[in-house]
Amino acid sequence: MLQINIIRQDVARVKEKLAIKNFPGIELVDKIIVLDDDRKALQLELETLQSKVNSHSKTIGQLIAKGQKEEAENAKKSVADYKLQIGELNVKLAETEKLLLHELVKLPNLPSDKVPAGKTPEDNVLVREGGSKPHLPEQALPHWDLIKKYDIIDFETGAKITGSGFPLYKGQGARLQRALVQYFLDYNTAAGYTEYLPPFMVNEASAYGTGQLPDKEGQMYYMPADNFYMIPTSEVPLTNIYRDEIIKEENLPVKMTAYSPCFRREAGSFGKDVRGLNRVHQFEKVEIVQLAHPGKSYDALEEMVTHVEKLLGSLELPYRILKLCGGDMSFTSALTYDFEVYSAAQERWLEVSSVSNFEAFQANRAKIRFKDQNGKNQLLHTLNGSALALPRIVACLLENNQQENYIALPGVLHSYFGSGKIG
């Protein structure tokens, strides 16, 4: 959520920035400012009355103490009138605040100055490419065939147990998941990230704090009996660790990593994008999150990009890094780099990580702050990225490394996997 004060400071700039994100409701900005003006006026009126009630009440107390009962009774009567007005104003103010918040949460984060203009993924800017694409033989198989050939992932039985998009990993397939998670966590903690194992369900306040609610409600699995949401990413519990907290400046940046399964309803997805491991309802992911000083968040972002890049390099997968254009960025992000690996058998790029700086957008809603050197509380910047999401990494590992009778695994995984190959 954008800070209302920042919007008010430079309305023209806010509108300009929203245009880069191709936000269709620019006029919302003016509406919000009018609502905020109303709010201020109502608040002033209300507080003036409350102030009167308070001072009268004090007087009444003193009168009673002196035994002047009649004067006290008269004073009580005069307060009753204020109380009526206060009641009405309270209702109006609450309505206005609700409306203001309702509109304010509709505004996406402002893109940073570094974000290129553009509308579709074609407008994303290629930052770097790395690794080399393998030359596969004619009869190379896509991963959905390879998993059957080696009997390592069973979608049909997963569908029987739960439903479509809930893969059942088996044997070496299950072990590969464990090996990758372990490797990623070790890699992240070696870089100074503190490892967590968070709850996989969160309450409403947490889902709201990181911005999953209210706009992405339909994408989460929901448990009505307890009002819990299954996490779509461990970013949610990790970031919410510091919700409503004030961090000491010397403890910045806060660097966290966690493995978790991720649950996504993916309502509305269809077609070849969802084939095999490309899009599933439950998948494993290791996430990195940073809470950074506002002046240092873009350095932190670059650091995270390098961190993920080296990790992909160590898996010996062909990758590329894209800087997302305004139109392809998420609602909450100020700057995002996407990491894609090349799936040789599908002959397409698959997104495996997305590293973003949210600036103060999440922190404003979740009230994540630090005390600066002047003793003033300031919002932090939040950043996160995947390091890494497993399914598409697995798809590429299988496809790109397929041999006639086995699948070769990159050297870094051998000790974790207990073998150098599948099959």
Next chain:
RNA sequence: GGAGAGAUGCCAGAGUGGUUGAAUGGGACGGUCUCGAAAACCGUUGUACUCGCAAGGGUACCCAGGGUUCGAAUCCCUGUCUCUCCGCCA
């Protein structure tokens, strides 16, 4: 799931209807003393919103949400969480 106890500032912990945004202690910060430090002493030490050019005001907040009252940290209701006991259980 059943029974009971509790939730107050950075921490501990008073406070059971009237200048209480909150005693006291600890911590932290500033100062005095000291060559320096410790000790001692003095002082400072919440957040959000809002009015104001400023100085300086106002309002709200003692888990959360309602209620009673002229007035609530204090009384009532509901919820959440924590602890203890019982039950169940990997």
